[in-house]
Amino acid sequence: MRTHSEDIRVCIEVCWQCRDTCQDTFYNHCLDQGGAHVAHDHSVLMNDCIQACQTAADFMVRGSGHHAAECAACAEVCEACAVSCDAFDCDEMKACAEVCRRCAQSCRRMSEMPHQQTPMAAE
Numbered sequence: 159m160r161t162h163s164e165d166i167r168v169c170i171e172v173c174w175q176c177r178d179t180c181q182d183t184f185y186n187h188c189l190d191q192g193g194a195h196v197a198h199d200h201s202v203l204m205n206d207c208i209q210a211c212q213t214a215a216d217f218m219v220r221g222s223g224h225h226a227a228e229c230a231a232c233a234e235v236c237e238a239c240a241v242s243c244d245a246f247d248c249d250e251m252k253a254c255a256e257v258c259r260r261c262a263q264s265c266r267r268m269s270e271m272p273h274q275q276t277p278m279a280a281e
Contacts, residue, residue, distance in 0.1 A: 169264045176211045183253075184205065207238075230269035
């Protein structure tokens with residue numbers, strides 16, 4: 159069984175992976191594809207996901223006592239991004255959706271943990 163500190167480390171890594179995957183997919187696939195890939199709602203959602211993942215990771219890295227609330231918001235955004243990406247029938251978007259779902263799951267676990275300051279800032 160992992161400790162709270164290990165769970166946080168894993169969640170930070172998953173958030174960074176999701177941020178990187180969404181950013182790479184949006185800027186190196188969606189913009190190249192054009193059309194529905196760059197539709198306003200989808201574009202905003204992918205960029206919201208990039209920012210939400212970065213922000214959630216930042217909260218955990220600095221040991222914010224508010225990381226649970228930020229992780230809950232990140233989970234919601236990642237779930238919505240996964241749904242949006244799944245609407246496309248291509249490997250790049252399906253892979254992005256999968257990473258978003260993993261991040262949502264990890265962040266949801268963090269958001270449900272008892273409220274406490276994260277131990278990352280003390281290290």
